[in-house]
Amino acid sequence: MEIEFESNRLSKLMNNSVKLSQKYGPHMYKKIRQRLDDLEAADCLEEMRMLPGECHELTGDRSGQLALHLVHPQRLVFEPADNPPSVKEDEGIDWPRVKKVRILEIVDYH
Numbered sequence: 001m002e003i004e005f006e007s008n009r010l011s012k013l014m015n016n017s018v019k020l021s022q023k024y025g026p027h028m029y030k031k032i033r034q035r036l037d038d039l040e041a042a043d044c045l046e047e048m049r050m051l052p053g054e055c056h057e058l059t060g061d062r063s064g065q066l067a068l069h070l071v072h073p074q075r076l077v078f079e080p081a082d083n084p085p086s087v088k089e090d091e092g093i094d095w096p097r098v099k100k101v102r103i104l105e106i107v108d109y110h
Contacts (some may be wrong), residue, residue: 001042002100004081010103024106031070032106039068045080045098057093058109065104066093073108 005011013019014036021029038051045066048055053068058077067075080093081102 001039001044001098002081003036003039004100004102006102006104010105014103028071028074032076035068035070035076036103039078039101043099044096045093045101046095049095062109064093066101067109070106073110074106075109076106077104077109078102079104 005014013023014032017029017033020032024032035053038048038053042048042051045055048068053076055066055068057063058065058067062077065077065079067077070076078101080098081100082098
């Protein structure tokens with residue numbers, strides 16, 4: 001899949017191994033890189049269901065977003081970035097049609 005980032009600042013951080021490791025530590029850095037590599041290697045979002053990280057849709061005020069587990073309780077939060085958006089009639093995300101995602105943040109939203 002194609003990956004973009006919510007901001008230039010986030011893009012620079014996520015694409016700089018030294019800064020990312022300094023900010024989150026080596027264990028968290030490894031998980032972040034693993035999840036980003038998995039997203040990049042997948043042909044579509046549907047493939048993420050079969051990989052580690054428990055990719056799942058969020059609800060409530062985060063409806064339309066997804067998350068991958070990192071080091072508990074942190075999550076990598078992202079959204080489909082396809083144009084037009086890949087949504088089903090019930091407004092859920094059409095996982096097989098998503099070919100591009102936008103990374104929003106790393107956060108503990110619990």
